[in-house]
Amino acid sequence: MNVKNSSWTVLFISHIKRDVLVNTRSLIDVISVFGFMLLIIILFPIGIGPTKEKLDIVSNAVLWISLIIAIIPSLEKMLQKDFDSGWLDQIATSPAPLEIILLAKSISHWLIVIIPLILASPLFAILLDLEFNQIPWIILSMTIGGLSISLIGIIGAALVLGARRGNVLLPVLIIPLIIPILIFGVGINEAVKIGNSPLSNLFLLIAFSLIYLVISPFVSALLIRIAISR
Amino acid sequence: MFNWLANPNRFNRITNKAQPFFALFSIVTIIFGLYFGLFDSPKDYQQGDAVRIMYVHVPSAWLASGLYLSLAVSCIFYLVWKHPLADIISRSIAPIGALFSLLTLITGSLWGKPMWGTWWVWDARLTSMLILFFFYAGYILLSNAFERKIDGSKSAAVLAIIGVINLPIIKFSVDWWHTLHQPSSILKLDGPSINEQMLLPLILMIIGFSFLSSYLIILNVKTKLIEKKCEALILKSNLNEISKLG
Amino acid sequence: MLTLKKLTIQRGSKVVFSNLNAEIKTSALTIIKGKNGSGKSTLLRTIAGFTPIDEGQIKENDDNIFINKEQWVKKLIFIDTKNGLSNELTVLENLEAWVRIKGWNANKDSLLMALESVGMQNYINLYISQCSDGLRKRAALARLYFSFINKVDFWLLDEPSNELDDLSFLLFEKLISKFIKIKGTILIASHDIKSFNVNYNTFDLDIIKQLAKP
Numbered sequence: 271m272n273v274k275n276s277s278w279t280v281l282f283i284s285h286i287k288r289d290v291l292v293n294t295r296s297l298i299d300v301i302s303v304f305g306f307m308l309l310i311i312i313l314f315p316i317g318i319g320p321t322k323e324k325l326d327i328v329s330n331a332v333l334w335i336s337l338i339i340a341i342i343p344s345l346e347k348m349l350q351k352d353f354d355s356g357w358l359d360q361i362a363t364s365p366a367p368l369e370i371i372l373l374a375k376s377i378s379h380w381l382i383v384i385i386p387l388i389l390a391s392p393l394f395a396i397l398l399d400l401e402f403n404q405i406p407w408i409i410l411s412m413t414i415g416g417l418s419i420s421l422i423g424i425i426g427a428a429l430v431l432g433a434r435r436g437n438v439l440l441p442v443l444i445i446p447l448i449i450p451i452l453i454f455g456v457g458i459n460e461a462v463k464i465g466n467s468p469l470s471n472l473f474l475l476i477a478f479s480l481i482y483l484v485i486s487p488f489v490s491a492l493l494i495r496i497a498i499s500r
Numbered sequence: 501m502f503n504w505l506a507n508p509n510r511f512n513r514i515t516n517k518a519q520p521f522f523a524l525f526s527i528v529t530i531i532f533g534l535y536f537g538l539f540d541s542p543k544d545y546q547q548g549d550a551v552r553i554m555y556v557h558v559p560s561a562w563l564a565s566g567l568y569l570s571l572a573v574s575c576i577f578y579l580v581w582k583h584p585l586a587d588i589i590s591r592s593i594a595p596i597g598a599l600f601s602l603l604t605l606i607t608g609s610l611w612g613k614p615m616w617g618t619w620w621v622w623d624a625r626l627t628s629m630l631i632l633f634f635f636y637a638g639y640i641l642l643s644n645a646f647e648r649k650i651d652g653s654k655s656a657a658v659l660a661i662i663g664v665i666n667l668p669i670i671k672f673s674v675d676w677w678h679t680l681h682q683p684s685s686i687l688k689l690d691g692p693s694i695n696e697q698m699l700l701p702l703i704l705m706i707i708g709f710s711f712l713s714s715y716l717i718i719l720n721v722k723t724k725l726i727e728k729k730c731e732a733l734i735l736k737s738n739l740n741e742i743s744k745l746g
Numbered sequence: 747m748l749t750l751k752k753l754t755i756q757r758g759s760k761v762v763f764s765n766l767n768a769e770i771k772t773s774a775l776t777i778i779k780g781k782n783g784s785g786k787s788t789l790l791r792t793i794a795g796f797t798p799i800d801e802g803q804i805k806e807n808d809d810n811i812f813i814n815k816e817q818w819v820k821k822l823i824f825i826d827t828k829n830g831l832s833n834e835l836t837v838l839e840n841l842e843a844w845v846r847i848k849g850w851n852a853n854k855d856s857l858l859m860a861l862e863s864v865g866m867q868n869y870i871n872l873y874i875s876q877c878s879d880g881l882r883k884r885a886a887l888a889r890l891y892f893s894f895i896n897k898v899d900f901w902l903l904d905e906p907s908n909e910l911d912d913l914s915f916l917l918f919e920k921l922i923s924k925f926i927k928i929k930g931t932i933l934i935a936s937h938d939i940k941s942f943n944v945n946y947n948t949f950d951l952d953i954i955k956q957l958a959k960p
Contacts, residue, residue, distance in 0.1 A: 284846040288835075295834040356828025362796055363819045365849045425662065429655050433645040443638045443659060446631045447666055450673035457680055474676070478669060489662060496654050498796045500757070650758045 281366045282374045289378035293347075303340050303383055304390060310336035311394050322399060329398035330408075330459040334452055336394075337387055337412060338419065344383045345423035345444070346430065346437045348375060353431055353497060362498055369487035372494070376420040376486060384416035400463075407462045411475065415455040418479045421486035422447045428493035432500065450478055508725050511585065515718045522718070526711035533704030550614040554698075557607035559705040560600045561625070563713055564632055567597035571639070572664035575657035585721075587653045588728075590660065591643060592720030596713050598636035604629050624678040628671050635663040748772055748793075748811075748931070752802035755785075755792055762788045765802070766958045771947055772806070772899075772931040775922060777939055780951030786935035787826065789951065790902045793933070794824040820849075821897055826904035829886040833875040837866060837885045840874060844889055850896050860891035865917050879909040890921050893930060901925065901932040919944055 294300055314332045318324050352358050361371050391412060392405050400408070426444040430436030457471035537555030571593045578586035605626065612621045620626075643656035753766040762785040770776050780786045791797045793804060795815055803810050811818050831840045838857060845852040861867055864884040874882060883906065890901060907915055922932060922944050933949075 281846065281849055284843070288839075288843040288846070291839065292832050292834045351832075354828075355832060356826065356830035357832060359794075359796060359824065359826070359828070360830040360844060361847060363794065363822060363824055364847045365816055365820045366847075367816070371847075429642060429659055430645070431655075432647075432651060433642065433655070434647070435645065439638075439641055439645055442634065442641065446634050446638075446663070446670060449631065450669055453673045453677040453680075457677070460680075474673075478673075481669070485662075485665070489658065493655065493658055496651075496658075499798055500648075500651060648758050 278366045278370055281364070282370055285371055285374040286378045286381070289375060290382055292351075293378070293382050299344075300382070300386065303344060304386060306343075307336045307340035307387055307390075307394070310339060311397055315398070325399055329400050330404075330456050330463065332398060333391065333394055333400075333408065333459075334412075334415075334455050337384075337416070338448060338452065340387065341383055341419060341423070342441050342444075343437070344379070345427050346440050347427075348379050348424055349427040349431055349494070350436070353494075358494060358498060362495075368491040368494060372424060372490045373483075373487045376417075376424045379423065380417050380420040384412075384420060388412045388416060404459055404462050407468060408459055411455045411458040411468075411472070414472075414475055414479050415451045418451050418475075418482045419448060421479075421482040422451075424490045425486055425493070428490040428497070431493065431497045451475065454478070508585065512722065512725070515722065519715065519718055522711050522715040526708050526715055529704050529708035529711065533701045533708050535701075536704065537701035550611060553607050553611040555701050555705050557604060557611055558702060559709045560604040560607060561629060562706055563709045564597055564601035564604055564629065566710075567593055567600060567713060568632060568635065568660075568667070569664065571597060572660050575660040578653065579657050579661070587650075587657070588721055588724045589717070590639075590657065591653070592717045592724060594636055594639050594643070596716050596720070598633060598640065600709070600713070601629055601633040601636055605633065624671075624675045627674050627678075631670055631674070632667070635660075635667075639663070747807060749805040749808075750802070751805060753792075753799065753804065754801035755788060755797060756800050757788060757797065763955065764958060766954065768949070768954050770931075770933065770949060773926065773929040775926060775932040775934065775942070775944055775946040776949050777942070777946050778933060778935045778949045778951055779939065780935075780937065782937060784951045784955065786937070786951055787904050790824070790826070790904050790933060790935050793900070794822060794902050795819050796824075822900035822902060823889055823893065823898055824902045825886050825889065825906060827908075829882055831874045831882055831885060833873070836871050836873055837861065837877070837881075837888075838870040840885060841888055845892060848892070848896070850892060856892070856895060860888045861885075863891045863917065863921060864888045865914060880911055880914065883909045884914055887918060887921070890925070893925055894928070899931060901930065901934075903932070903934045905936055906934060907936065 311332060314328065314336075315325055318328065349358070352361075362368065364371065388409055391408055395402075395405050395408060422444055425447075426440045429443055430440050433439060454471045454475040458468040458475065461468040461471055533555065538552055571590055574586050574590040574593060577583060578590060608621075608626045608629070609619050613619055639656050639660050642659055643652040646652035646655065748770040750766050750768045750770070753763050754761070755763045778786050778789065788797055792799060793811070795812065795818060799812075805811065830844070832843070835843065838861070841857055841860060842852045845857070858867065858870070861870055864887050866881070866884050866888060869877070869881060869885075872881070874885065877885065887906065892898070893901070907918060910918060919942065922942075925932060926944070
């Protein structure tokens with residue numbers, strides 16, 4: 271009898287691997303998020319005009335906003351497919367708590383969707399004429415903020431699980447929750463731009479990320495248990 | 501105690517007695533409040549008569565926030581004790597609260613025009629109120645987005661509770677955002693330091709609006725209870741039809 | 747013995763069971779019969795811990811099965827018509843992901859043997875999206891093999907044999923016999939019983955619900 275029961279960590283990591291595998295099989299999905307963000311970033315300077323002064327004021331905000339908007343379509347997919355296929359039922363028979371598995375889901379979303387966008391951010395920064403010294407801070411703030419967006423996103427996805435037009439409803443529901451991340455994320459980059467310390471904004475971003483890190487798995491697990499019981 | 505109150509017949513009996521009182525009281529206090537506010541209170545030395553919008557704007561803001569708290573409490577009751585009346589109350593509160601937040605935004609806009617020449621201004625309070633409106637809209641949309649009503653009720657209840665937890669976070673970050681960008685003038689849609697003559701109409705209006713919203717909410721609840729009865733009757737008659745056939 | 751005591755379950759506004767009392771033998775195969783909508787799936791999903799119980803209890807030998815829910819769900823395998831398979835993964839990858847989520851060892855040998863037990867050894871690298879309904883059901887049923895190398899006490903299967911051809915059905919019966927031999931309990935919900943060449947008890951939900959009426 272070869273019985274070796276895995277600890278939660280192993281289970282956690284293997285679920286991330288599984289999610290990444292499922293969602294990256296279709297290359298189109300991966301590239302389309304990137305393309306969407308690129309589209310928004312190109313449209314802004316064209317709309318505003320190429321003058322450096324005008325772009326300077328909005329470029330950090332444009333970067334963050336395009337990231338948020340580009341991610342929103344992918345949020346609903348986090349759960350809908352697994353719910354429809356019955357995979358969430360199977361997860362409910364796992365020895366690991368649902369909360370842990372949903373945390374794994376948020377992290378895999380962050381890895382699949384957000385990290386590639388962050389890695390492409392130097393390119394976007396160049397398009398928006400941002401200084402090179404800002405890029406490390408941009409990457410840092412988006413990495414932390416991006417995780418919060420995934421954590422909030424899975425709550426949104428769980429709220430609309432089984433709803434009509436859930437993909438339209440989801441953005442309306444999560445926009446209020448994402449606003450603090452936008453404010454502090456841009457705040458960090460703006461502070462760096464004018465030479466102030468970005469630390470106060472950074473610590474606030476980290477603080478709220480930690481809050482979401484705790485409440486997101488529990489709230490989304492609650493919602494999924496409700497969904498499974500239908 | 502709540503189970504006792506939650507029996508629909510008992511609820512109807514109690515509210516039937518309370519309703520006219522609520523209606524009357526709200527009309528009376530609002531009339532007095534408006535009188536004192538619009539006519540008998542001092543002009544502001546800076547803002548002139550425009551400050552009188554405050555007597556509608558500030559109470560609306562209070563009501564919008566207070567009703568959201570009661571929405572969240574009602575939703576907690578629903579999720580924990582699963583009482584259907586709690587869900588009906590939540591669904592009845594939401595549109596009223598949404599209207600009050602909308603009223604706050606509109607009066608804020610009307611106030612802003614004579615003050616700063618613009619129809620909208622992104623001050624901390626108005627922005628927070630806009631977000632609160634989104635929370636209300638989200639609750640109303642989500643609760644009606646499911647095939648089976650009960651799914652919408654549960655999901656929206658969780659949303660309302662998330663909203664109330666997030667409200668302080670959002671309020672804080674909007675205030676922070678506001679100070680970050682250090683607007684040139686102090687954009688505060690407040691009256692100046694409140695003196696007594698301003699306090700009275702303000703309080704009257706808040707009380708009046710509270711009674712008004714209670715009255716409207718009770719009306720909503722009763723309507724929904726009647727709808728529920730109708731649905732049950734229709735279901736029963738459908739079942740009778742089916743059993744006659746089969 | 748699995749005992750249903752005064753079981754009342756509501757789903758939404760519909761009352762599925764009211765005050766149901768019944769007993770289901772363990773270490774045996776029980777086939778749950780009933781009309782469409784009688785609550786077969788709900789009963790299975792309740793035992794699996796998905797649907798909450800409004801009133802009453804389900805007991806296994808006098809212990810409420812949900813006293814320690816994590817321990818209870820660990821030792822059951824639930825397969826319904828949805829199968830829980832991901833289109834984007836192959837048959838092998840799906841099985842591996844499932845075994846991992848159950849916290850079990852997923853070495854290649856046991857995965858291959860599991861797929862062999864349902865006759866899927868030639869299809870291991872086929873994507874589920876390319877599989878017919880019969881292949882998909884077999885891909886899901888391959889999970890049952892792991893009951894023989896890990897601690898599993900219950901199989902809850904909702905309409906497992908509809909898509910199976912004759913050969914696959916024989917393989918399925920072999921798994922059933924093997925599981926009962928090691929004292930496993932199998933609950934199969936089916937509105938259409940094929941001839942099982944295994945001893946089975948019948949649990950007629952319609953009749954039992956009639957008895958529950960006051």
